[in-house]
Amino acid sequence: MRRYAASTGCFVVPTGSKVSANSELEWRISTSLAERCLLLNLNITQIRCYVVLKIILKSFPNPQDEINISSFMCKTVLLYCIENTETSAWKENNLFTCLTYCLLELHSCVQNDHCSHFIIPDNNLMAGQFTAETKHELSKYICEFIQNDGQRLLGIDIDDLGHRLQVKLNRAPHGVYYFRSSLEISEHVLTVGYKDIAHVISDCHQFVLDNLHSKNITTMKQSVSKLMTFRDNGNRLQHAAFKFVAPFLFTTYGSALASSSIVENNQVTPEELVWLSAGLNSDITSSRLKLASLFYSTGDMEKAELILRHIEQQYDSHPVAPICRCRETPTLTVTAEFKRVCCEQSEDCIKHITAFCVRLIYTGRDELCSL
Incomplete structure (x- = not known):
């Protein structure tokens, strides 16, 4: 050398x-x-x-x-x-x-x-x-x-x-976070908490979709009925579950019913629109995409375009975190703006800062139904 x-x-x-x-x-x-x-x-x-x-x-x-x-x-x-x-x-x-x-x-x-x-x-x-x-x-x-x-x-x-x-030196376990201020602690706790809420919502919705995939519409109806009892007779935790999960089940149930109507007579009934509207504000994208796909399937392009333009205007990639449950585990990407919103607002802000995925299935007549 x-x-x-x-x-x-x-x-x-x-x-x-x-x-x-x-x-x-x-x-x-x-x-x-x-x-x-x-x-x-x-x-x-x-x-x-x-x-x-x-x-x-x-x-x-x-x-x-x-x-x-x-x-x-x-x-x-x-x-x-x-x-x-x-x-x-x-x-x-x-x-x-x-x-x-x-x-x-x-x-x-x-x-x-x-x-x-x-x-x-x-x-x-x-x-x-x-x-x-x-x-x-x-x-x-x-x-x-x-x-x-x-x-x-x-x-x-x-x-x-x-x-x-x-x-x-074995003085701290792996994965432990050390914070310099109370603000960092609250930011971390709130962000993780909101992420967990989004993951649980996604898991509940996935369970319903799995049942629907086996064409068990009756099971979905029973799930919706059970959730309604939480709203009417449940305790505080059940009320919270209803608030977060119900909008997704409503739009999914409405989409499943509407797909049958589209196959039969190419239209969506008022009852089905009521179910879809009940969950319209579940998150930034998924509920409105379901509704837009139904209008598309019936040939009402004007309403479908109107809804899609509304989604485009509302979607801000800085605070909004997309979450997908099509994979084995849900993924949610957190940005600095997402953390800021979590710290400044209540858990109700979940519907304004998340964008859940939508599953498209064929109804049997070359028409699409979004779930």
Whole structure:
């Protein structure tokens, strides 16, 4: 590796030293090929050490953004530490010790304003990089990481480092969320709750469609009748179930009845329209698509077009989340706008921010019925 690095040569780059009076006339020697060779031969613990070192410096709370410890300096410090220790020390179970060693080396460089280039030692990478105030704050920050036995690492949010370390140390279960504010907690709880409501609605509707697929219209009628008893005689939870699920069953039941009427006499009866209208506001799309498909099947293109235009005007892809139950599990994509609506409105907003899928089936006379 040393022979290869020595034989690769170097580049010159038109970049001068920050502390030189003639920086615009100077060129910097670049040994990037040799450095690439060295980095490609790092083991996984050395790479992890380098990444965590960069994250620690990235989390440095400098309001003036004056920190100038570059990735190149981190790599240089790491290479010196590797050179000065036994290879056997760089193992996964010794990661924190290796990281501490790198931090000590970096602290020494900051204190002395000197970090020698690994291949060209006369080149000081830290020359003119820090003000006295930044140097003091940076030294203090690095010392805190060294002195508290790694506890500061558990509080770093960048790349979710703190939580991942807690999982690694068995201090937290996988999948646990850590929130910085009560607003984040409420946003997460409400969003998950509304997603679950949408999934349950989809599951209930899927059960009815499965029965309909076996042409058991009577079973669907019984489901609708049972749901009506929830509305009239049920408790608070049953009332809530009725409120969410009933509109979907009404439009599905109305569609099933209307499909039979269309086959027989190519029209939809007033009773069937009542059932369809009762669930018209179930969500943004599905109930209206069912109605539009029935008008299409009877040849009433004007009403079908009117309904489709209304859907197009109402559908806003930012807050509205499409949910599909045609697959094994329902899918619902959550956007930032969806979360905002969940936090600002009651659960009744489900019908304004979800778009359920519609199943199209043939009724036996080359006509479509949407369920």
